[in-house]
Amino acid sequence: MRDPYSVLGVARTASEKEIKSAYRKLAKAYHPDQNPDDPGAHAKFAEATAAYDLLSDATKRAQFDRGEIDAEGNPRFAGFGNGGFGGAARGARPGAGGFSAEDILKEFMSGFGGQPRGGARTTFSEAQWDPFAGTAQRGGAKGEDFTATAAVSLEDAHRGGSIDVRLPNGKMLAVKLPKNVEDGQQIRLKGQGQPSPIGQPGDALITVKFEKHKTFRLDGHDLRTDLPITLYEAVLGTKARVPTLDGSVELNLPPGVDTSKSLRLKGKGLYGDGDLYVNVKIVLPPGGDPDLESLMRFWRDQKPYKVRD
Structure with missing residues (x-):
């Protein structure tokens, strides 16, 4: 990378x-x-x-x-001075009369019947090789990586902690979610992939996928939700309980609340750095009501007002 x-x-x-x-x-x-x-x-x-x-x-x-690991998170090799094996940079190709650490590994692999299983190209880093021991102590042919998707609820992401993930080989793992994990973020679990007969196992790459929530709609770290109220609550005002990821809170709705605008609850979104936006929706009584219809006809004829151009 x-x-x-x-x-x-x-x-x-x-x-x-x-x-x-x-x-x-x-x-x-x-x-x-x-x-x-x-x-x-x-x-x-x-x-x-x-x-x-x-x-x-x-x-x-x-x-x-500090230069202790590379972009892949692997330890960097400090080397043994200009005259030792460390004189060749990582991935260097052999020069005149010289050879690379990858060539050594290929020779070592030939003693086991040639190329790794599946014919995959061997990858090698100096950090996996001990030139004094003459064998691949910490490396060799690394096993294949496993990939899996973890369905994460907004509550679990918000609270953190661990979730259970099943790997392709059927193994269940308790995976700790990173702080403020993002949708689509990949979590690498070292050594939880396919074993290797002569090297270290591969890794497990877990991709986080936020589940669709029944109450909230995610917008970055902001959340949006709908709050149904009656016609008389909209006219007279009321107090209503509104759900959040930290539990419900009480919201004061003023008389004549403007349902065209969202009410903002600061810091009540995902991870506390997002906000919660509440869309107030007036719900009429089911099946209609003759008295309400009569009142609305009176209102239309005697007290009309414009809400559209």
Whole structure:
């Protein structure tokens, strides 16, 4: 992966809020649901998600800034000086009379019958190789990654904690949700993928998918909901209970409430940095009412008023 700061288009001094805002814009533009037939958009979405996954983790970000890990979250190899194996840069190709660590791994792999299962190209980093031991102590052919989608309710995302996710091999995992997790964000679980007979196992890549909520509509971190009221409550005013992700609250509706505008409850949206917008809707009695119809005819004929041009 490219430098995560470049992927998100932010400076290395960017705040957590700036990083989150940059990711949200990219995720919205390149989300697979918005670009079902565009592989390029899918790739950009995955790249942005991986970059956010690293930079949103304070520990990983600090390690990356210090050069201790690469953009994939793998440890960097410090080397053994100019004359040792560390003299070749990661991914370097052999020069005159020289060889790369990847060549060594290929020779090592030939003792097990050639290429890894499935003929996949072996990937290798110096951090997985101990030149003094002569064997692949921590690496070798890494197992395949598992991919899975985790359906997450807005309540679970808001509260945090863990959710149960079933991997393709049937294994159930309790996955801790990152703080302020985003829809479409990818969570990498190290070593929870396909085992490898001679190397380390692959990872599990869990993509978060927010479930459709029966009460709230998500708009960024803002929430929107409808509040039904009677005609007399709209005219005379009332107090009504309104649901939020933290429990219901009481809302004062003034007499003659303007139902054309949403009522805003600040800080009652997702993660507390979004707001809750309440759309008031007048509901008439079911089946009609003769007295109400008579009153409305009187109102129409004796006290008309305009609400449209």
